[in-house]
Amino acid sequence: MLNLSDFLAEQATQFQLAPSLTEVVATLALACKAVAHEISHGALRGNMGEADQQNVQGEQQKTLDLISNDIFVQMAAQSPQVAALASEELEHAQIFTGKQAPYLLVFDPLDGSSNINLNLSVGSIFSILKAPEGHIDEAAFLQSGNQQLAAGYALYGTSTMLVLTLGHGVYGFTLDPEQGEFYLTHPALTITASTQEFAVNMSNQRFWQPPVQRYIEECIAGKSGPRGKDFNMRWVATMVAEVHRLLVRGGVFLYPLDSRSVGRGGRLRLLYEANPMGWLVEQASGLASTGHRNILEVEPGSLHQRVAVILGAREEVERLQEFHSFTDPTA
């Protein structure tokens, strides 16, 4: 089985990728391994889901979000290839002044935080962007998703997996815990165009806008409804786990705009959740949309911008886009 470093070397040769880019991906894989190690201690480390906790020794504990963030920040600071980073956990970008490096790193160090203390699947999401030459400030990060150079996630589930795109398909690796090495176990992941499974937080139904109300209503109507087939539903509340399910067995995932989030633009974050996941889904033959437009075309206005997210099976996303086309995108 191909290990991650041999895979990266192969991709670099085949697609003429800069060795510095695959070097950053390898650094991120190390960070994910370190996060997986922390997570594997579970409740032995006390309550890792909430801040301001003390352990039995009376020491101040960090939440797993902050521990994971520190791991990513440290790895990026040590990498000669990363000029600056932005994280869900940091209000502002961290610029490594004086480091002439080619890439910007954006990440959600721990996705699915509400699942930490339940011992359910969580993940990390990352995206690599080109750094501008010369002075770097926060505006350098405001690049649309179609400018990403590499993106991926780690899923800390029943096994730890790393799923990546370097712009030439989507590849999944499983961590061998004995050897501490990622091996290619899921080559060329693709999302089938049609599906009978959707993922949405149904408790938000009353807040949704009419296009999503209609779409879900039709799915739930099943065989005797307009879709003429029964649908299944799943909701893990960890975006990484939902996207992983799309990539492995298909489906459609929605975190749509609703009457509570409309002023903020949505719930999920554009730069380090929607864009990397959207690109992975598109690289696997699926679609990524806000309902009104392709997510990867959205021009970010700020580091922590939020966005409506619809990802997955092409036919379902097209249907949702059609329903949205009857409504005003600015409403």
Ligand SMILES: O=P(O)(O)OC[C@H]1O[C@](O)(COP(=O)(O)O)[C@@H](O)[C@@H]1O
């Ligand atoms: O609790 P809800 O509203 O179902 O939201 C679940 C969503 O929130 C998130 O957990 C947000 O990510 P963070 O844990 O990184 O804040 C997504 O992974 C997931 O899709």
Ligand SMILES: [Mg+2]
């Ligand atoms: Mg998240």
Ligand SMILES: [Mg+2]
């Ligand atoms: Mg997070």
